[in-house]
Structures are given as C-alpha cells and as structure tokens.
Amino acid sequence: MSAAPTETGSEPRTHYLNDGYGIKSWLLTTDHKRIAILYLISITVFFALGGLMAVLIRLELATPEGDLFQPDMYNRLFTMHGIFMIFFFLIPGVPAVLGNFFIPIMVGARDLAFPRLNLLSWYIFNIGGIFAFWAMMHGGIDTGWTFYTPYSTTYASTHVLPTALGIFIAGFSSILTGLNFVVTVHRMRAPGLTWFRLPLFVWAMYATSLIIILGTPVVAVTILLVGAERLFGVGIFDPALGGDPLLFQHLFWFYSHPAVYIMVLPSMGVVSEIVPAFARRKIFGYRFIAYSSIALAVLGFLVWGHHMFVAGMSIYAATIFSILSMLVAVPSAIKVFNWTATLYKGAVSWETPMLYALGFIGLFTIGGLTGVMLATLGIDLHVHDTYFIVAHFHYIMVGGAIMGYLGGLHYWWPKITGKLYSRFWSRISAGVIFIGFNVTFLPQFILGYLGMPRRYHSYPPEFQVLNVMSSAGATILGVGYVIPLVYFIWSMRYGKQASSNPWGAVGLEWETTSPPPTHNFETQPVVSRGPYEYPPPKEAPVVA
Amino acid sequence: MSPDGHATAVHGGGAHAAAAHAGHFDSAEQQRESASLGMWVFLVTELMFFGGLFLAYIVYRSAWPEAFGAASHHLDVRLGTFNTIVLIGSSLTMALAVRSAQLGRRQAVVIFLVLTMILGATFLGVKAYEYHHKAVEHLLPGHGFQFEGADPRHASMFFCLYFAMTGLHALHMIVGLGILTVMLIMGARGRFSAAYYNPIECSGLYWHFVDIIWIFLFPLLYLLERHG
Ligand SMILES: [Cu+2]
Numbered sequence: 001m002s003a004a005p006t007e008t009g010s011e012p013r014t015h016y017l018n019d020g021y022g023i024k025s026w027l028l029t030t031d032h033k034r035i036a037i038l039y040l041i042s043i044t045v046f047f048a049l050g051g052l053m054a055v056l057i058r059l060e061l062a063t064p065e066g067d068l069f070q071p072d073m074y075n076r077l078f079t080m081h082g083i084f085m086i087f088f089f090l091i092p093g094v095p096a097v098l099g100n101f102f103i104p105i106m107v108g109a110r111d112l113a114f115p116r117l118n119l120l121s122w123y124i125f126n127i128g129g130i131f132a133f134w135a136m137m138h139g140g141i142d143t144g145w146t147f148y149t150p151y152s153t154t155y156a157s158t159h160v161l162p163t164a165l166g167i168f169i170a171g172f173s174s175i176l177t178g179l180n181f182v183v184t185v186h187r188m189r190a191p192g193l194t195w196f197r198l199p200l201f202v203w204a205m206y207a208t209s210l211i212i213i214l215g216t217p218v219v220a221v222t223i224l225l226v227g228a229e230r231l232f233g234v235g236i237f238d239p240a241l242g243g244d245p246l247l248f249q250h251l252f253w254f255y256s257h258p259a260v261y262i263m264v265l266p267s268m269g270v271v272s273e274i275v276p277a278f279a280r281r282k283i284f285g286y287r288f289i290a291y292s293s294i295a296l297a298v299l300g301f302l303v304w305g306h307h308m309f310v311a312g313m314s315i316y317a318a319t320i321f322s323i324l325s326m327l328v329a330v331p332s333a334i335k336v337f338n339w340t341a342t343l344y345k346g347a348v349s350w351e352t353p354m355l356y357a358l359g360f361i362g363l364f365t366i367g368g369l370t371g372v373m374l375a376t377l378g379i380d381l382h383v384h385d386t387y388f389i390v391a392h393f394h395y396i397m398v399g400g401a402i403m404g405y406l407g408g409l410h411y412w413w414p415k416i417t418g419k420l421y422s423r424f425w426s427r428i429s430a431g432v433i434f435i436g437f438n439v440t441f442l443p444q445f446i447l448g449y450l451g452m453p454r455r456y457h458s459y460p461p462e463f464q465v466l467n468v469m470s471s472a473g474a475t476i477l478g479v480g481y482v483i484p485l486v487y488f489i490w491s492m493r494y495g496k497q498a499s500s501n502p503w504g505a506v507g508l509e510w511e512t513t514s515p516p517p518t519h520n521f522e523t524q525p526v527v528s529r530g531p532y533e534y535p536p537p538k539e540a541p542v543v544a
Numbered sequence: 545m546s547p548d549g550h551a552t553a554v555h556g557g558g559a560h561a562a563a564a565h566a567g568h569f570d571s572a573e574q575q576r577e578s579a580s581l582g583m584w585v586f587l588v589t590e591l592m593f594f595g596g597l598f599l600a601y602i603v604y605r606s607a608w609p610e611a612f613g614a615a616s617h618h619l620d621v622r623l624g625t626f627n628t629i630v631l632i633g634s635s636l637t638m639a640l641a642v643r644s645a646q647l648g649r650r651q652a653v654v655i656f657l658v659l660t661m662i663l664g665a666t667f668l669g670v671k672a673y674e675y676h677h678k679a680v681e682h683l684l685p686g687h688g689f690q691f692e693g694a695d696p697r698h699a700s701m702f703f704c705l706y707f708a709m710t711g712l713h714a715l716h717m718i719v720g721l722g723i724l725t726v727m728l729i730m731g732a733r734g735r736f737s738a739a740y741y742n743p744i745e746c747s748g749l750y751w752h753f754v755d756i757i758w759i760f761l762f763p764l765l766y767l768l769e770r771h772g
Binding site: 110113179182187213215217232234247 | 567568569570574577578581582585586588589590591592593594595596597599600603604607685686687697698700701704705708
C-alpha cells in the first residue's frame, strides 16, 4: 500500500472530511463516506423520535390504570414508535450508514457504482421521513405499524395515507441503496479480491440487498392498493366491499418478515468483523457464515405465514410455515456457533466493540431461541398478541440489530472520524445498555407468558411489579443510549487522533488512513489473501 | 494485503488518458457492465412490484371466476390485440435503434427511436380511448359503478385491478417515452458510438420490460374466458 505519512497528524493531509467545507459541499456530495454521515444524522433524529415514543409508552405502563393517555393516544404512540424505529431507523440503519461507508472501502473501490443515485437515496429517504413526521405532528396514526386492514381502511380516522406514503417513498431509497450495493459488490472489486476473500460484512450486506430488492417492491404495491381502497372507496382488502383482508396480511408479511433480516443480517455482518478482530483469531467457518447469510435471505421469504397462525389459515399451511420457520434457526445457529468457536482459545480483549458484539451474541441467541418456540403452533396460539411476542422481537431488533449497529459504530468510529472516543465511558455505555435492555425486556417475556396482551394502555394490578421493572429498565436503557451520543460528539472535537489501525485489525479499511482520503486509497489496492488473517504479521507494517 | 507494495497508480485525481468513463470506474468496460447490471437489478424490483398486483389478481380471479369472467367480457379484445401488436412492433424498432447506436449509425438511431415513440404513443392513445369508453359505460370502480350481472361487487374488483395494473403499466410507458426523448436528443447529437452506448442500451432494456409486462397483462385481463 502507499505510504501514509501523516499517521501522527503532524502535517495537514487532505481527507474526505476536510476536502471542501460548507453546507453545499455536504448536501451535493457524491462521496459515499459523506452520504453515510448524512444518513447517520438523519437516522439518529428518527431514533430519538422513536425513543421518545417508547419513553411515553413505558411511562403510561408504570401504573395499571390508564392515567396518562387516552386509549386512542396510546394507540398512536405505539404505532409511531414502531413506524419510526422500523422504517426510519432499523431498516436504513446499518446498511445506509456503515454499509455505505465501508462497502466501497472493503472491496477496494473509490466509490459505490452509482454515487449520484446514492445521494438521491438520501434525499428520497428524508422526503419519506418528512411525510411520516408531518403525519405525526398532525395527530399521527393508530393502526399499529402493520397497517392491518380494515384498521387502515374502513376504521381509520387518522393520517394513514401520509404515513403510508412516507413509508412508500422511503422504500425506494432502500431499493436504490440495495441496488447500488449489489452492483458494487459484483463489479467494483479490487484486483485479486475474489468472492471468498470478501469480508463477511460485505457478504451480509449483499444478502441484505437481495432481500431489499425482492421484498420492498411488494410492500410498496400493497401500500398503493391500500391507498386506492381509501381514495376511491373500492374493495380490495375490505370485506364489506367484497375484498379479503387476509390478502393484505399475506402481502404485508411477505415483505415484513424478510424485513427482520434487513435489520439483523447487517448487524451479524458487523459481529463477524468484530469477533475475529478482538479474539485475534482467523474466523472459524468463513464459508459457512457467508453461505448462512444467503440462506437467511432465501429462507426469510418462505416463512411469513407464521405471523398469521390465528388469522385464518389451513392447518396444513400452518404446519409447513411452522417447520420452515424452525429451519431459520439453522443458519442463525451456524453463525452463533462459528463466532463462539472463533472466541474459543482466542486472545480475547474486552474493548468496547467486542463488548457490544458479545452482547449481540447473547441477546440474539435468546431472541432466536424464543423465535423457535413461537414457530411452534401450540405455543404461538397461547402467547399470540401478548408481551411474549413484544419481548421476542425486541431481543432480535434491539438486542440484536441495535447492539450490532452500536458495535460497528464503535469499531469504525476512529476510521470514520479519525478520532478516538473515551475508552472508559464507552465500556460503561455497553454495560449500561446491556443491563438496561435485559431489565426492560426479560420481564416482558414473563408478562406475556402470564397472559398480558400487547397494545393496551391499562392492565390488571397483578402485573404491576413486572411492568415497573420494565419501565425502570427502559430508563437505564435510555441513559445508555445518551452516553455514546455525548462522547461521540465530544470525541469529534476533543478526541485523540486515531492511527490508521487503532485496533491492530486486518482488512482493507484499516490499510488506508483515518479518516480515509476522498478516493479511499492513495493507490489501487491489490488483494493477495483472504480476510481475517490473524494475527496480523507484527513486523509487516500496516502500510508498505 | 500485498506486502510487496504493488503500487500501480490507477487513479490520479481524474487524470485519465481515456476519459470516457466516470472517475470512480477503472474503465469504460467496467462502467458499461455496472450500468447494465444495475438496470437488470432495477427490473427485478419492477417485476416484484407488478408481481404483487399479478398475485392479487390471480388470487381473486380464482376465488370469484364467474364475476371476473363476466366483467372481462366488457373489455375490447380487438383493441387489446391491436395494442399488443403495436407494442411488439415498438420492441422491434427499439432493438433496431440500440443496434444502430452500437454500429454508430446516427441517422438510423433517430429514425428508429422516432418510430418507437410513435408506436408507444399509439398504444397510449388507444388505452386512453378504452379508459374513456369504460367511464362512459359506468365501469369505473367507486360510487358511480354500475354493472348488470350477478355479482357487481367482485366485478368492481376486477375493474379496480384492471385499472391498477394497466394504469401502472401506462405510467411506465409514459416514463419510457420521456426516457426515449432524452435518448433521441443524445442520438441526434451523435453521442452514441460503437464505444459508448450505455444509456440507449439500458433504455432499451426498460422498454422491453414494459412490453413484456403487457404481454402478460393482455391474456390475463382480456383473453381468459374467451375460448370457444
Ligand atoms: Cu416473521
């Protein structure tokens, strides 16, 4: 690789952050790294919005009586919590921020294949977000994030259309991102970078992109049909007009089950990077992890029926969906076992990214195993629409996806900004988030098993102890999320200069300077070996 | 990687000898392949988009075959057939336009693109006439819908899906005409050559895709139940 003379920051060097100043150089940029930063800002705002709703929900549920909000207001709160968190934070999350920043670097390219399309996707995303935000400010929507008909058609008195339009528009931004990733991985790889030398993060993002490309258009057309039904009063999903609400549920879950993998696969990719880096070992079962990402993308499209076991489905269809849903556990377990095997006899160091990655493995395992329980017909019928479901998917989406997202952010922050954050505070935050998360959601498993239904603003008094625990845990979790916000922002101004490879990790992203130059590498990298060749040769300098 | 320090400076801030490709690509060939793959991926998403509608149509058609069959008799098969022939013809002229661009024959590109656009506009004109006819017959789904048959509710659903599917298809045709206008301007200015024909090739892929959607719409909407 080329020389990187400014390791210590002694002389000014042009990199993507100081290559042009001013608002225009950001809003009109086609640099994938700057677009990643723009996305980071956008999704952080939406995360805060969704988080605010969660705070209000947990406040209401601290007491059994519905004393803080009217039931209708409570419906709007959990609906908008779900919509902002899922469509405007979790789905774009890792791909649009970390994927955008690191896929071109990891494949040794100067940018994504279609840089202007990439910028366009950010604008489209924000326009979608503005629609949803407008709807929220004008009274919100109370259908649940699933938009089930006839809640969203016949009985909807709230802003279904602007919100649905916002999600429809934001969907196109994820399609553009996915398209860009697929073409980049196929066509932009550096000389010598074969498919099986790609980092597993790239494999995971590739599988995620396939899901986005195949799934998102289906939910888009479903939203379009709901819109037609509302605008013209025709019956497609409304039984009163001759339609079938079950068709809506099928079409919706055909996208929205795979969407779970859009959220969690990228984080699995992040964990596959972090674990070998801090265990100082070559990853165990590289090909298995790579193929299991593809397997999850494929299987994910075959199991949507498990959301509809009680909605009216023949016993044969339900049995098949049940078995297929259990099969999802196989590729998931392959990943978990391979990560564990990588840790075994590794020289594990407890740096912050590793704490998050270990948190991911533990929490995802609980979420995944309860998922197998829910795939069983008998148990699903028993706990359907209870807090057991709520706890299960939060273990996947918060314990899994967000832990992975934060782990990746901590792992690559020195590369993205060229600054080091506080080691002490970041490790505290990982611990606080882990504890806060478990205190919030473990009681919900028990609540659900005891029969507390979801989506109600009041509950019988005997459930109060566990609910108070959950609300207290949510407070801890909230504090845990604020800490990184503070020290990340602090590090940008006061943080120590990061070297090009502060973790001593391998991978193309660590061979360029921190922050990377505008075109990522001073010279075109040529790849001559696989990823995760740990331990990295001590003597061989990171820069040749 | 590469500890021997292989350092062929491929990129030097845009100072390429052959500047026929964007700076982040290594070669015009790479750019062409990327554009073409990108277009194919985009068409896959389009296919899934229409796929949702096709699914809805097939599910409901098999649930209420009589009502859908009766409703489909109100479509004009002759006009549908005519439009099908028009669209297939436009695919031929589109393919010839792309071929002419690859051979660098500027005048032929212009002629074939104009022909394609005329055929596309003809299709839309006929479609507009059909829509108008449906409006006159009170077959627009909604409050003014009137249908002499056993099951007007599901006949209304047929027309709802008919308008959704053909309407989205027509929208794609209109977008296609816009794209072809841009191609026409580029072609007339002689922008295409044997070395550079990305845009018109991708536009061609799009145009053929829209045609193929119609090839499936036509029998599903017009021809089922027309045997015997
Ligand atoms: Cu699911």
